[in-house]
Amino acid sequence: MSDMQFGPSKALTFGIELELQILNRRDCDLTRGANDLLRVIERGKSKSDIKPEITESMIEVATGIHERYADALEELRAIRDTVVTAADRLNLLIAGGGAHPFQHWHERKIFDTPRFKQISALYGYLAKQFTIFGQHVHIGCADGDSAMYLLHALGRYVPHFIALAASSPYQQGVDTAYDSSRLNSVSAFPLSGRAPIVDRWAGFVTFFDKVRDVKVVESMKDFYWDIRPKPEYGTIEVRVFDTPLTVEKAAALAAYVQALARRLLIERPIVVDDDLYLTYSYNRFQACRFGMDGLIIDAATREHVTIHQDIVATCEKLAVDAQELQSSAALDQVALWARERLNDARWMREQYAQTESLADLMWKQSQYFRTGA
Amino acid sequence: MNPADYPFLPAWPPALTPLAWVAVLLLTAIVVGEATRRWLRISRVVGYLLVGAVLGPHATGVIGADTLATLRIFSDIAVGLLLFELGQRVDLGWLRRNPWLFVTSVLEALLTLAAVYAVMRLFDVRPVTAAAAGVLAIATSPGVVVTLVKDLRAQGQVTERVILFTALNTAYAVVGLALIVGWLHFESARASITIAHPLYLILGSLALAALLAAAMILILRLFGRQLTFQLAITVSFVLLTVAAASALELSVPLTLLLTGMLGRVFDRDRHFVSLRFGQTAMLFVVLLFALAGAGLNFQGWLAALPMALGFIAARYLGKLVPIMLLARPSSLTVRKASLVQLGLTPMSGLALLMLHDLTKQAPLLAQDIAASIYLAVAILAFAGPLALQFALVRAGETEEDAK
Numbered sequence: 125m126s127d128m129q130f131g132p133s134k135a136l137t138f139g140i141e142l143e144l145q146i147l148n149r150r151d152c153d154l155t156r157g158a159n160d161l162l163r164v165i166e167r168g169k170s171k172s173d174i175k176p177e178i179t180e181s182m183i184e185v186a187t188g189i190h191e192r193y194a195d196a197l198e199e200l201r202a203i204r205d206t207v208v209t210a211a212d213r214l215n216l217l218i219a220g221g222g223a224h225p226f227q228h229w230h231e232r233k234i235f236d237t238p239r240f241k242q243i244s245a246l247y248g249y250l251a252k253q254f255t256i257f258g259q260h261v262h263i264g265c266a267d268g269d270s271a272m273y274l275l276h277a278l279g280r281y282v283p284h285f286i287a288l289a290a291s292s293p294y295q296q297g298v299d300t301a302y303d304s305s306r307l308n309s310v311s312a313f314p315l316s317g318r319a320p321i322v323d324r325w326a327g328f329v330t331f332f333d334k335v336r337d338v339k340v341v342e343s344m345k346d347f348y349w350d351i352r353p354k355p356e357y358g359t360i361e362v363r364v365f366d367t368p369l370t371v372e373k374a375a376a377l378a379a380y381v382q383a384l385a386r387r388l389l390i391e392r393p394i395v396v397d398d399d400l401y402l403t404y405s406y407n408r409f410q411a412c413r414f415g416m417d418g419l420i421i422d423a424a425t426r427e428h429v430t431i432h433q434d435i436v437a438t439c440e441k442l443a444v445d446a447q448e449l450q451s452s453a454a455l456d457q458v459a460l461w462a463r464e465r466l467n468d469a470r471w472m473r474e475q476y477a478q479t480e481s482l483a484d485l486m487w488k489q490s491q492y493f494r495t496g497a
Numbered sequence: 498m499n500p501a502d503y504p505f506l507p508a509w510p511p512a513l514t515p516l517a518w519v520a521v522l523l524l525t526a527i528v529v530g531e532a533t534r535r536w537l538r539i540s541r542v543v544g545y546l547l548v549g550a551v552l553g554p555h556a557t558g559v560i561g562a563d564t565l566a567t568l569r570i571f572s573d574i575a576v577g578l579l580l581f582e583l584g585q586r587v588d589l590g591w592l593r594r595n596p597w598l599f600v601t602s603v604l605e606a607l608l609t610l611a612a613v614y615a616v617m618r619l620f621d622v623r624p625v626t627a628a629a630a631g632v633l634a635i636a637t638s639p640g641v642v643v644t645l646v647k648d649l650r651a652q653g654q655v656t657e658r659v660i661l662f663t664a665l666n667t668a669y670a671v672v673g674l675a676l677i678v679g680w681l682h683f684e685s686a687r688a689s690i691t692i693a694h695p696l697y698l699i700l701g702s703l704a705l706a707a708l709l710a711a712a713m714i715l716i717l718r719l720f721g722r723q724l725t726f727q728l729a730i731t732v733s734f735v736l737l738t739v740a741a742a743s744a745l746e747l748s749v750p751l752t753l754l755l756t757g758m759l760g761r762v763f764d765r766d767r768h769f770v771s772l773r774f775g776q777t778a779m780l781f782v783v784l785l786f787a788l789a790g791a792g793l794n795f796q797g798w799l800a801a802l803p804m805a806l807g808f809i810a811a812r813y814l815g816k817l818v819p820i821m822l823l824a825r826p827s828s829l830t831v832r833k834a835s836l837v838q839l840g841l842t843p844m845s846g847l848a849l850l851m852l853h854d855l856t857k858q859a860p861l862l863a864q865d866i867a868a869s870i871y872l873a874v875a876i877l878a879f880a881g882p883l884a885l886q887f888a889l890v891r892a893g894e895t896e897e898d899a900k
Contacts, residue, residue, distance in 0.1 A: 213828040484767040
């Protein structure tokens with residue numbers, strides 16, 4: 125048996141990681157700039173964690189560990205200002221969004237580190253097609269068992285997360301018809317999908333040892349699951365969000381997950397069994413394809429409900445939790461988005477309709493990211 | 498056998514039309530260029546230049562001086578496309594967001610001018626002539642920069658800064674040359690011309706460029722963003738710019754650069770899709786470099802060598818100092834700054850063109866330095882692409898598989 129310990133952390137703390145796009149100002153295509161950008165930022169001595177991602181046109185920023193929505197939002201805004209200021213000096217633009225609408229993946233250059241080179245060698249063109257941009261939300265768990273429980277319980281809400289954050293309607297120059305086309309790119313990887321159905325940490329370690337012994341994986345990093353445990357942080361990591369167009373939205377989405385986690389850990393409403401994932405893939409597809417208008421099926425109650433209605437209902441149930449966690453403002457915002465069926469994919473399609481230029485759309489996205497409004 | 502019995506047969510040797518020479522030059526240049534790229538792993542541009550230099554009137558003379566003159570129209574088109582594209586790639590707003598770049602650019606030009614002037618004076622060259630040499634030294638070859646950046650599909654800070662500085666120093670050199678010519682008139686003729694001529698050149702070029710750029714954007718706005726249509730429109734406007742600027746005796750390079758820059762500035766709604774002349778321009782670019790090669794002149798190279806080397810060293814130093822000193826303030830590592838300065842090495846067709854103009858305007862003035870500058874340009878025409886390629890590869894800004 126391996127010695128993979130779940131390092132406990134304070135329950136319901138959270139942290140946010142965002143993968144951001146680096147664009148040139150000429151035609152708003154992705155461009156190589158991570159290296160130069162990081163150097164300028166390093167010299168500014170930002171306290172936050174800003175690091176390279178797999179290609180040179182991507183940069184990943186991360187907050188520290190937070191308990192309150194307001195603090196996370198404040199840090200995210202500070203990070204955004206640091207990155208945007210540095211980008212200005214280098215004639216680069218920074219934007220949110222789950223995918224670049226017209227980049228050609230063969231033009232991407234893999235960032236020069238051993239791990240990224242190895243991924244590129246193994247996955248070939250998939251690694252470059254993986255130039256997609258996501259938000260990861262970590263939720264702290266007191267122990268491994270509650271982490272596994274929370275991981276499976278949150279599965280029911282994955283369609284909410286997808287629909288709220290969806291911001292990748294365009295890829296390779298065309299409207300994909302999906303609100304989140306990014307998740308289709310993730311699905312091409314053999315180790316994507318969801319975690320195995322075990323509700324105890326010990327059970328998970330047994331599973332992990334088996335796949336490692338047959339040499340399918342070397343570490344947890346090789347799994348590209350929608351939600352995966354991160355034992356060294358003592359968290360579970362929700363990975364289905366497209367990077368929203370603004371950091372304000374990113375913070376609100378994290379607050380939504382935090383409030384949900386609180387409710388689920390208090391109520392413990394589900395049983396982790398085989399039926400849990402009966403409708404999972406179907407619901408996930410509906411959210412990717414139709415966004416807020418997707419139709420999901422609750423495996424337990426067998427009810428059909430649109431995603432936006434389900435989000436509004438959920439927000440109402442979470443009112444107490446939001447109050448307790450001081451995130452009512454964020455939850456009100458989430459409910460409002462759902463009521464208006466407004467996500468970033470819709471915003472992008474509306475902007476595109478005005479000028480029919482994807483370059484112009486990216487320009488507007490970068491300005492939207494800069495100001496948050 | 499009497500040839501008169503077979504009147505359908507051609508005369509022997511057959512008379513060759515200019516088209517035949519275009520074909521010969523193109524074919525040889527493309528093959529040699531591809532060979533240089535594939536086997537020597539250096540830029541195709543070097544191969545094109547080499548073919549031109551070998552076939553040109555100053556070496557084997559396979560292609561004579563009068564044929565060169567007939568083919569001039571092709572290199573005019575190529576220069577037009579490349580300068581326009583260079584102008585389009587320049588983002589003047591960057592100078593506002595990072596003012597140290599503007600300072601660097603101005604100092605780079607002034608110090609190059611000063612250093613070359615000083616060296617020329619050491620060789621007892623007259624002050625006006627020394628200043629003319631200094632002005633010529635400011636410019637980096639726009640053709641080499643744009644072609645190599647596209648060939649290597651380079652992106653990044655070194656690439657962007659080489660492009661920016663090249664566009665600016667080309668503009669400075671063109672304006673500077675106009676001032677020098679004005680100075681010449683001052684020495685020989687009326688004082689009013691001294692001021693009026695450069696003024697006409699600069700303001701006239703600016704006005705023409707603004708007019709053309711505005712017209713171009715208007716058409717693009719009316720007809721949408723279809724790539725092939727845009728390409729055709731842009732090429733037509735480039736030709737129009739070249740024709741109008743030379744008809745009005747304005748500066749062709751300056752007008753082209755400005756049309757490109759202003760086209761970008763006026764394009765508020767981003768009607769320009771990403772403009773790549775790539776395939777269309779390729780044939781013209783091959784001819785441009787082959788013809789530039791044919792224009793290279795090594796005559797009396799031994800006597801001209803010391804001054805040529807002095808010119809090259811002074812130019813190098815003039816660009817090195819400000820770029821390195823202002824690396825940090827302009828948000829670049831010193832290592833990358835050294836690569837930027839290396840990337841500014843190329844001199845080529847534009848320098849020949851300016852030298853040609855100078856000789857035309859002031860034959861006596863130019864003759865002191867012509868041989869040395871020709872030699873210096875010849876050296877930098879070959880060394881420049883190598884230096885630029887080295888810089889972009891070392892900066893890690895080229896495509897992995899583009900060799």
